[in-house]
Amino acid sequence: MLRAPATLALSALLLSAVLVAPAALAAGDSREVRVGREIAQLLDFFVVKPDKRDPLEAVVVDRVAAEIWFLHPMAGDEAGRARCEAYQWLFFGRLSRSKGLRAVFEAFDFLEEVKVVYFDVKTRIEPDGRRGYRQFRKTSPRLEVTVTRETAMNLNYEVLKARMQGPRCVREAERVIDKKWYRGT
Secondary structure, three states: OOOOHHHHHHHHHHHHHHHHOHHHHHHHOOHHHHHHHHHHHHHOOOOOOOOOOOOOOEEEEEOOEEEEEEEOOOOOOHHHHHHHHHHHHHHHOOOOOOOOHHHHHHHOOOOOEEEEEEEEEEEEEEEOOOOOEEEEEEEEEEEEEEEEHHHHHOOOHHHHHHHOOHHHHHHHHHOOOOEEEEOOO
16 A cells, blocks of 8 residues: 555656556456446546546556545645545545445455545646647645555444535544545645
């Protein structure tokens, strides 16, 4: 599992070549790629089809851990809302049809932890001198939330969902997660 937040952006770029073209890999997918795709479906984290998604948005599986990489604005008022959203989407999934974190651990008995990583994106556009423009992007991890199998399997999701409403959302979620890391949020 990739542990150091600073290595995530570099690792994301290196792995993006594999994650950009899922259709091309379909026939010979590794177990990690297939599991990542299934986790994305169980949690419905991404609403954009894989071939249209930003290369940095992916589910990366490494032996006993999965990381969900997601681009999300993290400036100002967005930070608190983004934290709550990260917790809710991790525990319950993004959409009403989502299966949630318990379903992920039930489907993949080798997984020991699932981590959500939100990346903030800063974009700058400059003229290229040929009547066009160049886009420059800088991404940096701003939030990491980790839940282990043991924690996820022992939670009462109905009670947790009721508690994670409104301004108490982050506080209630932080009481039950295993690890958290915020940078500038």
